[in-house]
Amino acid sequence: MNKQMKYDIVIVGAGIIGTAIASVLSKYDLSICVLEKTNDISNGASKANSGIVHAGYDAKPGTLMAKFNAEGTSMYPELCERLDVPFRPIGSYVIAFTDDDIKTLHELKERGEKNDIPDIRILSRDELLLDEPNLNPEVKAALYAATSGVVSPYELSIAFMEHAMDNGAKLMLETPLLSIKNKSVNYILQTPDNELETKIVINAAGAFGDEIHNMVLQATFKLQARRGEYFLLDKYAGDSVNHIIFQCPTDLSKGVLIAPTAHENIIIGPNAEDVNDPEAVETTQRGLDEVWDSSLKSLPALAKDQVITTFSGMRAEPSTGDFIIQDYDEAPGFIDVAGIKSPGLSAAPAIAEYVTDLVKKYIKLKNKDNYKSGRRKIVRFHTLSYEEKAALVKENPQYGRIICRCEGVTEAEIVDCIHRNAGAHTLDAVKRRTRSGGGRCQGGFCAPRIIDILSRELKIPKEQILKDSSESRIIFGKTKGESLK
């Protein structure tokens, strides 16, 4: 099969950047296609990171990182409200243990002021411990930033994509980009099954941004895959800290953070290790030990029996030291959005607006008539009052059946997440959208039931249901007795 399709814009990569851009551009009368080589949205760096929306004092003034971080973070409250994504603006502390650390706090504060970050101040030890009583009592001071928050990064990417699709954008999963060729003023993008013709190519390929760039232009930057490992703790430990707790960066280490997540677990990490393969997202004993040992410095009472899972994520460290967001005279209509390392998640909404401005250089943008600014509300059953719960079950009895008991997720929520735009097709995709299987039993009880629901709703045999990636089969066929039937 070799079909040819024509689009105004093709976005390469359905991570947080690609989907944010798709969401913003879907406001305009454009034909948009998002290419994604894996089988779900947000499957690279966007899936496995700290989920922190940074206040913005960290980035060097004058960099793109500083500019887009501050702008992006200020957009978060409205954005997450509009797209119905869990966001908790809980504030952050950078904690200091030595006089050198305190010096660093003042430097960060100055930097924050240059970056126009609101509500940052230095707190004394006593003020800090009043707010965070479980911290190591040897702490000396802290830098507080009120606008820091936590978000579920994959849910935000999924929301962006769903919103874009609700407004007509197309998503092609399991579609790697093989090559880009010029055809007069347009580009031809070759995928295994199709040829896509487009006016504009937006390179949002995450860790593979340099490869995509090099399909069109001379190599001007390189991306280094940098792995970070994390622990996720049970909600029982959810009140260990109330804010995001950063350690002071030193010459030896950047330090690890301890933070509540958008779903009220605790996340701890990351370390930083350069690796050759951007897809080598395994954890290592050495890395996990490093993260755990450093976190004890902030929170000495952390207990290993509260760990519910560990994971690692990959960020793309650009050789230029800053985000690479630009178009090129020698390749009109090709736009790089590459090297989006931390604070990329914070910056994503602002980056998407900026890229829209770049697109305007090539296409006249016209507002869509029937543009929907939000997406259909997501029912998060466990957050509702008993009255609301009762009303929902009357409407749809599937709300009356809890499938994931750890996180209190109902059958109706799982069914809904399968049938929405940018819907779930795998166990992990259901987990990312509804949290079922993401609790303390890690799917021990609910996985067989979710396999049933996926099989029923997607009308595919259970043997074909996947855990996550395209080859991650869970079931190997029938047992002896069953196969005789």
Add this chain to the structure above:
Amino acid sequence: MKQYDVICIGGGPAGLAAALSAKENGAKSVCIIERDLELGGILHQCIHNGFGLHIFKEDLTGPEYAQRFIDKVSESDIEIKMDTMVLEIDKKRNVHTLNPNEGYQKLHAKAIVLTMGCRERTRGALAIPGTRPAGIMTAGTAQKLVNIEGYMVGKKVVILGSGDIGLIMARRMTLEGAKVLAVAELMPYSSGLTRNIVQCLDDYQIPLLLKHTVTNIYGRDRIESVDISEVDEKFNPISGTEKNYKCDTLLLSVGLLPEIELPFAANVIMDKRTKGPRVNEVMETSIPGIFACGNVAHVHDLVDYVTIESQKAGYFAAEFTKGTIISGNGICSLAGNGISYIVPQEIRLQNCKIELELYFRVNRVYNNAKIVLRIDDEVIKEIRKRHLAPGEMESIKIKPELLIEAESLRLDIVSTK
């Protein structure tokens, strides 16, 4: 709001026994709330035999054992709420439930018995390094998929942990045509029953690697192999001992944990060692009228013991509704040398009118040892044992007259030669 004398939360072996016992002891309205579509709980997937040897003096399968109680419940006027999840309980003994037909309901009970059982520890909880592919699951999840749903979960299997479900699944997978390469156990002894090691591993020449653990997992889509390493005295892997096993499945049988969401949210006091609610001599938790028994109180190795304990809890739940239980503080059962925990944790002497039975586990394997019971520092009883192991729960009975005016009670293990 609907009223009951006794509500049992969970319709597995503990809930069935507690409900029947409460009913027999005079509770008028008894209700079992079960989230699944059938009563019997985990017994349905335990299609092997070995159940009922103590209670029925018969060798039954799990479903057969469950059916005996389900039949009795069906013959009684015990109310069953199936496909129903309890969302919350509180100290006033309100029970908030949810199901597709009746929606949300608030019930009230004079006594609640917590009989939710336990869940399995996971790969994530152990923080085993490596990739996160398909093909890693708890032995119980595999057991459900194989025995209930009729699906094979793998062909080349490594099992981590020698808990009973892991041992049973080693045999089950072998019978289904899979190759079980090894069972790795961190400890120098198995936490499973001796009979399961013999009948599930030895009979099929499946190696049990004591003092070994999985130290790395490979494969990005489906698991492709694991490293198994020997561990030192402090359970740290000894570098250089790792051996790679090519496999498509890793089953985990690394411990069970009481299901404590409901009592935890209701601020019931928990025991750090059992990981379940602290209970007293009538199996009552720190909240008056809320009882706990079976695997939610502490993880048992035999369902027969779950039944016996739950009969006791159900009996006393009915007593509670009659107002015959005398409240007040009690003495603690002190887990001394060699004991990892004792249930009940608290004993109120005023309620010890019949023989008191203490259940406990030892903290390591002992060959030739004695269990020493002391009351007020005086040795009351010594029981000689040729073999004691953490995987096998022990019990000791105390006559009520010995407890009169007791101020302390303690158990120790003493090695004998």
